[in-house]
Amino acid sequence: MKTYDVVIVGGGVVGSAAAYYLKKNGFTGTIAIVEKDTTWQFGCTGRSAGGLRQQFSTPENIALSLFGLKLVRNLKQEFGPEADVGFKEQGYLILASDSGMPILEENHAVQMANGADNVLLYGDDLSQRFPWLVADGLAGGCFGLAGEGWMDPYSMMGLMRKAAIAQGVQLIQGEVTGVSRDGNRITGVTLADGEKISCGTIVNAAGTGAGALAALAGIELPVGPRKRYVYVFDCPAATEALHKGPLTVQPNGVWFRPEGRNFICGVSPEEHDEPTVFDWEVDYSIFEEQLWPVLAERVPLFEAIKVISSWTGHYDYNALDQNGIIGAHPEVGNLIFANGFSGHGFQQGPAAGNAVSELIMHGAYRTIDLNRFGYERIALKEPLFEKNVI
Numbered sequence: 001m002k003t004y005d006v007v008i009v010g011g012g013v014v015g016s017a018a019a020y021y022l023k024k025n026g027f028t029g030t031i032a033i034v035e036k037d038t039t040w041q042f043g044c045t046g047r048s049a050g051g052l053r054q055q056f057s058t059p060e061n062i063a064l065s066l067f068g069l070k071l072v073r074n075l076k077q078e079f080g081p082e083a084d085v086g087f088k089e090q091g092y093l094i095l096a097s098d099s100g101m102p103i104l105e106e107n108h109a110v111q112m113a114n115g116a117d118n119v120l121l122y123g124d125d126l127s128q129r130f131p132w133l134v135a136d137g138l139a140g141g142c143f144g145l146a147g148e149g150w151m152d153p154y155s156m157m158g159l160m161r162k163a164a165i166a167q168g169v170q171l172i173q174g175e176v177t178g179v180s181r182d183g184n185r186i187t188g189v190t191l192a193d194g195e196k197i198s199c200g201t202i203v204n205a206a207g208t209g210a211g212a213l214a215a216l217a218g219i220e221l222p223v224g225p226r227k228r229y230v231y232v233f234d235c236p237a238a239t240e241a242l243h244k245g246p247l248t249v250q251p252n253g254v255w256f257r258p259e260g261r262n263f264i265c266g267v268s269p270e271e272h273d274e275p276t277v278f279d280w281e282v283d284y285s286i287f288e289e290q291l292w293p294v295l296a297e298r299v300p301l302f303e304a305i306k307v308i309s310s311w312t313g314h315y316d317y318n319a320l321d322q323n324g325i326i327g328a329h330p331e332v333g334n335l336i337f338a339n340g341f342s343g344h345g346f347q348q349g350p351a352a353g354n355a356v357s358e359l360i361m362h363g364a365y366r367t368i369d370l371n372r373f374g375y376e377r378i379a380l381k382e383p384l385f386e387k388n389v390i
């Protein structure tokens with residue numbers, strides 16, 4: 001039977017980062033990533049919009065994002081001169097109506113106290129800075145002056161995974177269908193083809209499959225898929241200023257951003273409208289009925305647009321509070337979670353991976369104190385809400 005000191009289930013951005021930072025931080029034990037889809041086309045990471053922002057309400061989320069930013073800024077030192085993730089540092093612009101403005105101001109204060117570089121804009125400031133935007137009905141917005149934008153998530157994940165493999169991490173293709181537990185220890189996993197692998201520590205980095213994986217060990221984890229659509233559209237009349245503009249979020253959650261010479265957009269549904277079938281079909285009525293009217297009202301240049309493609313992805317959704325769950329299980333101490341990032345896990349992947357490496361190597365956090373993100377709040381059903389979930 002194969003034996004590894006650390007078995008990481010899931011080789012998306014989080015699992016790849018855990019392996020990468022274990023090696024980078026000097027872990028000398030053996031490590032395997034077990035991944036069922038080695039094309040990486042169905043995981044969250046490859047289907048993410050690749051955004052990175054500091055516009056959160058929770059200090060931990062800001063710190064996790066800043067860690068990812070530092071990695072992007074040092075990409076070539078970290079991975080070599082060819083490394084490129086196409087970071088477009090064009091900012092986020094989160095807009096607010098009168099009722100939302102006090103929350104935006106409160107969040108802005110938390111962000112500035114935690115190292116973000118954002119500015120609040122009111123009324124006419126908005127249309128002066130963004131001439132393509134109609135500010136009617138808005139009290140203001142918060143704009144990322146630096147450190148926010150988007151990149152190619154597939155490339156970022158691949159850089160960490162390949163660097164980890166180059167340093168001896170084993171990539172095993174297979175689906176974990178069984179988890180063996182001896183009292184308060186996980187002893188190993190069983191793959192769909194019957195192969196058994198024993199482990200010292202297991203890391204749950206299974207994305208949307210995290211809840212199902214935990215259940216194999218008899219542990220409840222409220223993380224599962226939530227279907228999301230991203231629409232790519234062409235806007236022939238778009239100005240250069242609009243192409244250079246930020247990822248813009250309307251008070252009702254509708255968002256858009258430039259993507260090459262096109263744009264992408266989406267919205268997270270209300271709880272009662274959440275799709276219940278987790279296939280890959282796209283619902284175009286959402287674009288027609290919920291997105292286009294809102295986009296065209298806010299940006300008149302978007303009155304003449306055409307959807308040219310689209311995709312479906314599934315959020316790794318934490319149903320308790322939409323924040324990451326990071327840390328060891330309080331009783332089953334060799335099971336480490338890095339799950340439930342609910343739409344902001346791409347940018348948090350590197351920091352989450354580093355945090356996992358610190359827990360495995362030192363039994364405590366050294367870089368970012370993520371104790372509040374631990375499983376304990378899940379067990380107690382005491383949510384730690386993030387107000388800025390997009």
Ligand SMILES: Cc1cc2nc3c(=O)[nH]c(=O)nc-3n(C[C@H](O)[C@H](O)[C@H](O)COP(=O)(O)OP(=O)(O)OC[C@H]3O[C@@H](n4cnc5c(N)ncnc54)[C@H](O)[C@@H]3O)c2cc1C
Binds near residue numbers: 206314
């Ligand atoms: C449409 C969309 C847009 C998004 N936009 C953003 C954004 O702009 N910014 C941002 O920060 N985040 C965004 N996200 C969220 C982000 O993509 C995820 O939070 C993040 O990628 C999670 O990474 P992960 O490694 O945990 O999961 P994944 O990338 O899904 O990796 C988990 C892996 O585990 C494997 N796996 C699962 N179960 C098993 C098993 N039993 N055995 C073996 N392998 C298994 C899967 O095949 C998968 O490859 C978005 C997500 C979606 C869907």
